[in-house]
Amino acid sequence: MDHKKKLSSAGKMGLLFSLPAVIYMLVFVGYPTISNFILSFKNVDVFNFARSADQQFVGIANYRELFSDPNSVMLKSVGNTLLFTVCSIFFQFIIGFILALLFSKRFPASSFFRGASMISWLLPVTVAGLLFKFIFASSGGIANQMLMSLHLIKKPVDWLLNGNTAMVAIIVANIWIGIPFNMMLLITGLTTVPADIYESAKIDGAGKLQTLFYITIPVIKPAIMSVLTLGFVYTFKVFDLVWVMTKGGPINATELVSTYAYKLSFEEFEFSKGAASANILFLILFIVGLFYIRLINQEEEVM
Amino acid sequence: MKYEKRDRVLSFIAGLIIFIILMFPLYWMIVTALKTQVEIFEVPTPLWPRKLTLKPFLDQFAESSTTLQGFKNSFIISVSSALIATILAIPAAYGLARFQFHSKKLLILFFLMTQMLPSTLILTPLYIMFSKAKLLNSFIAPILADATLGIPFSVIILRTYFLSVPKELDEAARIDGCSPMQSFFRVMMPLAKPGVIVAAVFSFVYAWGDLIYGITFITDPNKRPITSNIYNYVQQYQTIWNSTMAFGIIAIFPVVLIFIFMQKYIVSGLTNGAVKA
Known part of the structure; x- marks a missing residue:
């Protein structure tokens, strides 16, 4: 009896402590999320923005319009976002993994190199984007100069002015930003591998590659899955980098769902259509997010 | 050998x-x-x-330049939003680490989900909300919006710190006659100090790096945060790269300082915040 009472009062305390933050997030994230959902089924634009009497529900008209156009920018931006995300993650992960294997070893200046390379992840993305815009500039850009001195290209490439090369440029920039994130999480994962497993593998005559594929990777699989799903979520919603480097151009070649939603709302002032395309972004992230949450739950149960 | x-x-x-x-x-x-x-x-x-x-x-420090103004604006916005985020996150993390109640798991999931939401999703409704409240072109709009980036991260990271403090310390304080509030402030808070620093630093860095809220909620050139300033600067002076890069260096200065002096905290924040959750 006493015990039960104690529990419920403890529960109340816990709830009370968390309430301010929960309410704040409900007001400034929860409510906008729901209201974005509702907005996407209305016809709000710059003309009836201030007069709610003129705003009507139009069902799925916004979604239908976004997707039905034969040259649908919406479809293109979903494809672009997938391409951008998959390429970014693929390289970030591979490079991050190799660096994690290297920097988890002990050698002179190892922790200094590892620490210093974190900076790219911390920089304001706006500045990183401008930096890469300059690196890939047609004239004066160092990317062209380096590739030409290596004889990989014959004349300067207009990186940001051609669709395909612009996509390459934003992916390269995003990889640079994301490497430290992958590396650090994988290093943390690697520290969980007990040293004696490696020793017994060595005694059993396992080679380096065998050890990597049959011991290291299976043991740190939870860390790998976290890195990949979190990486997907964070990359899929990238906005600043692309907005600064290409603004989605040239001619929508690097248009992502995020930049398209922004343009619809704040350049064309089609608020409801902007809301609808942001919802598409949300839907895809939501599915991946659920996957991630199931993943952590499994991990917690194991622990 | x-x-x-x-x-x-x-x-x-x-x-x-x-x-x-x-x-x-x-x-x-x-x-x-x-x-x-x-x-x-x-x-x-x-x-x-x-x-x-x-x-x-x-040139960036010349009287006609708005760089320093932007720096100051960003500073006000980022410090305020980090303060809001940290002050709200500390008790929430404590509550979610120390007490058992049936909606606890749901609340942790709620913070995890909000951390993953794209800013573009809530941008339009927030814009409408702030426009109705006449908060556009004031620092309050980006401060309130930026804090939503810091809160979930801070709650998650601080919870792991509170979990790592032995429960016995808390209980011993209670036996010695401390109220839950007193034991929270006198025992838990000092022990979780590194976590509080990580939370505050990350909230500051998130707010400092924000572009989307800054360019959307503030159009007055004198009130723009520095990221929005440099973005507009480049639109105007397309290829004056040396000045743009000097501007960029000024814009990353606080982050680089934080990086140099708090690297230890940042590494722990990055790994605890993402993997453990």
Whole structure:
């Protein structure tokens, strides 16, 4: 009896402590999320923005319009976002993994190199984007100069002015930003591998590659899955980098769902259509997010 | 033994090469800021400045420039939003770490989900909300919005810190006659101090790096945060790269300082915040 009472009062305390933050997030994230959902089924634009009497529900008209156009920018931006995300993650992960294997070893200046390379992840993305815009500039850009001195290209490439090369440029920039994130999480994962497993593998005559594929990777699989799903979520919603480097151009070649939603709302002032395309972004992230949450739950149960 | 030594030397060389490649863009930013425009467009452009110039930096500090104003605006916005985020996150993390109640798991999931939401999703409704409340073009709008980036991260990271403090300490304080509030402030808070620093630092960095809220909620050039300032600067002065890079260096200055002096905290924040959750 006493015990039960104690529990419920403890529960109340816990709830009370968390309430301010929960309410704040409900007001400034929860409510906008729901209201974005509702907005996407209305016809709000710059003309009836201030007069709610003129705003009507139009069902799925916004979604239908976004997707039905034969040259649908919406479809293109979903494809672009997938391409951008998959390429970014693929390289970030591979490079991050190799660096994690290297920097988890002990050698002179190892922790200094590892620490210093974190900076790219911390920089304001706006500045990183401008930096890469300059690196890939047609004239004066160092990317062209380096590739030409290596004889990989014959004349300067207009990186940001051609669709395909612009996509390459934003992916390269995003990889640079994301490497430290992958590396650090994988290093943390690697520290969980007990040293004696490696020793017994060595005694059993396992080679380096065998050890990597049959011991290291299976043991740190939870860390790998976290890195990949979190990486997907964070990359899929990238906005600043692309907005600064290409603004989605040239001619929508690097248009992502995020930049398209922004343009619809704040350049064309089609608020409801902007809301609808942001919802598409949300839907895809939501599915991946659920996957991630199931993943952590499994991990917690194991622990 | 000899084999091991060779291995270490090879690892060092590989590490050094990777370090140079990863750091090159930053080196290039600094070098460009110290070059003249003529040198920047020379073919091939020199890899270090032959004629060192400080003019790009001096231009940014000139009276007509809005760079310092933007820096100040960003500072006000980021510090305020980090304060809100940390003050709200500390009790929430404590509540979610120390007490058992049936909606606890749901609340943790709620914070995890909000951390993953794209800013674009809530941007339009927030814009409408702030416009109705007449908060556009005031610092309050980006401060309130930026805090939503810091809160979920801070709750998650601080919870792991509170979980790592032995429960017995809390209980001992209660037996000695402390109220839950007193034991929270006198026992838990000092022990979770590193976590509080991580939470505050990350909330500050998130807010400092924000572009989307800044460009959407503030159009008054005198009130823009520095990220929005530099974005507009480039739109205007397309290819004056030395000044743009000098501007960029000023814009990353606080983050670099934080990075140098708090690296230990940042590494722990990055790994605890993402993997453990």
